[in-house]
Amino acid sequence: MDIHKLAALVAKNNAGEQEAIQGYMDLIADAKGLPQKFIEDIQEIISDEMNHSEKLSHWVEYLTGVKPAKD
Numbered sequence: 484m485d486i487h488k489l490a491a492l493v494a495k496n497n498a499g500e501q502e503a504i505q506g507y508m509d510l511i512a513d514a515k516g517l518p519q520k521f522i523e524d525i526q527e528i529i530s531d532e533m534n535h536s537e538k539l540s541h542w543v544e545y546l547t548g549v550k551p552a553k554d
Contacts, residue, residue, distance in 0.1 A: 490546040497539035
């Protein structure tokens with residue numbers, strides 16, 4: 484497989500992780516009146532998704548040699 488095609492697939496998966504984070508954030512926003520344990524569990528899931536996203540970003544950098552811009 485072409486390295487740029489692989490990087491594109493990894494980036495697409497990373498976009499999915501970001502979309503999942505957004506969905507979980509929406510879930511917490513609508514969780515009024517639910518047990519604190521529910522919110523804590525969702526926060527843990529968000530943390531896991533953020534970890535996955537960080538790893539996938541690293542792989543895109545590794546595969547392409549492109550680093551994030553520093554502002």
